Amino acid sequence: MTQVKCDLLIVGAGPAGMSAAIEARAAGLDVVVADEGNAPGGQIYRDAAQSPLADATVLGDDYLAGRALIERFAGSGAKHLARCVVWQVAFEDGRVIAMLTRKPHDERGGTLEVTARAVLIATGAQERPWPVQGWTLPGVMGIGAAQTLLKSSGLAPSQDAVLAGSGPLLWLFASQLLKARRRVCAIVDTTPSHAWRTALPHALPALAGADYLLKGVRMMRAVKQAGTPIHRGACAFSIEGDGRAESVRFVDASGAQHVIRTSLVLLHQGVIPSTQLPRSLGCEHEWDAPSACWRPRTDARGRSSVERVWIAGDGAGIGGAIAAMHAGTLAALDIARELGALDAATRDARNRPAVRAMKRHLAVRPLLDALYTPPAALRRPADGVIVCRCEEVSAGEIRGIAALGCQGPNQMKAFSRCGMGPCQGRWCGTTVSELIAQVQQRSVGDVGYYRIRAPIKPVTIDEIADSIALDDDFTRGEFPS
Known part of the structure; x- marks a missing residue:
């Protein structure tokens, strides 16, 4: 087992984790960033630095903008541990001790023990589960997973793919496929027809993020102009097939029943914070009714209910990549203050631009939550x-x-x-x-929710055994002993 010491351990190398690492290094902290990906970027900027796509512009300007952040992170001096699964975080004598397994095993891999003075959890979001009849059949997957394949391997879905569900990612992925010259068989939009009336009171404040709204309008217009069949207000959605997905069945807003033949169904009902790691540490969580999801209790700087633990980015509440980036900056500055690398006045002065930017980027969230949070009938x-x-x-x-x-x-x-x-x-x-x-x-x-215990990710007995320090006089006994 390899042992590593640092001031700050950051779990996750997405926008929040990278921004936090840059800011923490600028404050003089020794930083280790552990991430499961092959390269920094997280889901939103996955492989943005070296895309396998011949023309990465099909993924959009927002995706390409991640390259600048990745370059800054690479030059920050933070130690980046790629392909690392963090499966336990504990506390001992005021220190944070994390167990990581680096995969695949090689001369640099195996089990690592990272000891830090503080930990920042920047594990981002996961797709919201949408249990429907047939969702366990082969040929059914999440849109987020399909987008991962496109970003990491350049693999696009088949031409008969049906995209079903609701939320911005549904339209973003459809527009990305069209730019990649792939056809979408149909979009089955489950957003209730009355959702716009519910969202209307939030429309005026959301104008502070008008650029975000305009991007969404352009994506929807592009999909419509491409001639993609769009079925709105869908309900009673199910997936049918004998041994694998063969068709989808639903009722549209007019009450008409539809059956669409397809071999690939991509589902999406928005994203929710990934809470497993903070839950395993005992961080307090609350049910966010407008978003219909659990989120950790944090203050404006990402400080959790557990000492020495901060949470930033979509893992603390869905806000998008840019808001996550600023949240990482705020958390890093607060950690630097806590660890004595900055005084309060310097922290607060550096906070102000990020606070203003976050406020603007989060202005649209109440509108999106009202519009796209799936109703109870779908959940x-x-x-x-x-x-x-x-x-x-x-x-x-x-x-x-x-x-x-x-x-x-x-x-x-x-x-x-x-x-x-x-x-x-x-x-x-x-x-x-x-x-x-x-x-x-x-x-x-x-x-409430499940009580989460370590290991928080599947690991082998060999990997757990490798993390146990043995005395010099240890002798292996026979089994059973």
């Missing part, structure tokens, strides 16, 4: 739909156990194994909480 599936993909537990089983008086997701886990698979609840946790709340007529915040 709480019918009884026959699989919710926990790992253990194949259906919504009906969860509702049945909840009706018996099961008090929360942790007890549900014991009764049904829901959340005990390789994803460790990432793909079922939010839905399980909502289903229990629905049956018992409680608030989701009262129901």
